[in-house]
Amino acid sequence: MVQVTDYAESTKRLKNHLLTKMRVACYPVAIVIQEENDILAATFSDTLNNTEAEIGNNILISEQAIYLSRQDEESTFHQVCRELASGVSLILDFSWTGWKLVKLLSQAAGVPYIRAGVSIHPFLRVVDDTLTTLRNATDAVLIFENDIQLEQSLYYLIEFSHLRVLALDGLNATTIKTIANMLPIPSFLVIIADTFHINTIFSQAMEANLIKKDDHWNLVFTDFNYEKFHAGLLTVSITKYVMKKSVCCSLAQLPEACVCPESVKVYSKPVVACK
Known part of the structure; x- marks a missing residue:
């Protein structure tokens, strides 16, 4: 199982995971995400579409957003269980602190778990x-x-x-x-x-x-x-x-000596894509 703390790294690991599959197939993905961070679902969906195009649409990815409610974690956990039962290839955890219970569940089910830390x-x-x-x-x-x-x-x-x-x-x-x-x-x-x-x-x-x-x-x-x-x-x-300014260039997918775009912000709206 894999745990990372960087959004860009998580997308790279996702692509590598998918590229190990050499046949046309559909791989659903469960996304665990804070309710307040719903912008990440759209950002990651765009990344998945880019990944599909880059590998010639040989792999079709069906993502499933699961919104984590801190006030009702039990209900959210049951939803994760249902998704796992229906078939999931990967769990991506965008929650603010990481969800240890889901990580343990993914280990028990043999499903890769990736945590992407997009927060303060x-x-x-x-x-x-x-x-x-x-x-x-x-x-x-x-x-x-x-x-x-x-x-x-x-x-x-x-x-x-x-x-x-x-x-x-x-x-x-x-x-x-x-x-x-x-x-x-x-x-x-x-x-x-x-x-x-x-x-x-x-x-x-x-x-x-x-x-x-x-x-x-x-x-x-x-x-x-x-x-x-x-x-x-x-x-x-x-x-x-x-x-360091070089961090900005990496996030913006620009050369290391780039002029950092003022719009790049590390935690609220990642500016990344799989390459």
Whole structure:
């Protein structure tokens, strides 16, 4: 059984799996996916169509989307069982944390299981490991750009993190007041967002006089436009987390020395295709 954490890698592994079949056939695929991430079903469906065309339509792929409800996992699990009973060649798990029960089920049934990690978790894990391992942090305020990121983070924080955290969906008058009145003062404050939202949130924090100490703020950029960060705003030293531009080129299926398209975003809408 195979487990991966990268969307592009999962599509490559899928193609390799299918290319081992040298006859014309139909191979259904079960997709396990969070309800909020329904855009991935359409993205992956396009990828499957491209794969069929590239191998001369010798293999026809029939995908089945299964939407995982955290409030009713038992019902979703029974649906997976029904799909397995009807015949499934591969299970792709796009859920935010991975679904261990389905992974065990796939192993018992002898069906390959691939997990594609398309969420905020890799960014969250990097800053979590850095703060706890290198900075000996025990607490932090985490500020996200939207409620989907916030909800994704909760699954990670509950299962993997040892930090005491206050997780927020952006800043507003209420949350600014909450941070300003916190005692003891948070050890670290972290913004996890794209460059546009980091500029907006950081400006709000400055106007509210929340930025006072050196090495207190951590900015985690989820896109490749971090050169557009308003560095002129800085009055203290901060920690920035950015990705190499070569990662962007790989996601966009462009040469390594490409000019990174501004539209490329790692976790929300993968820009990949099988080659």
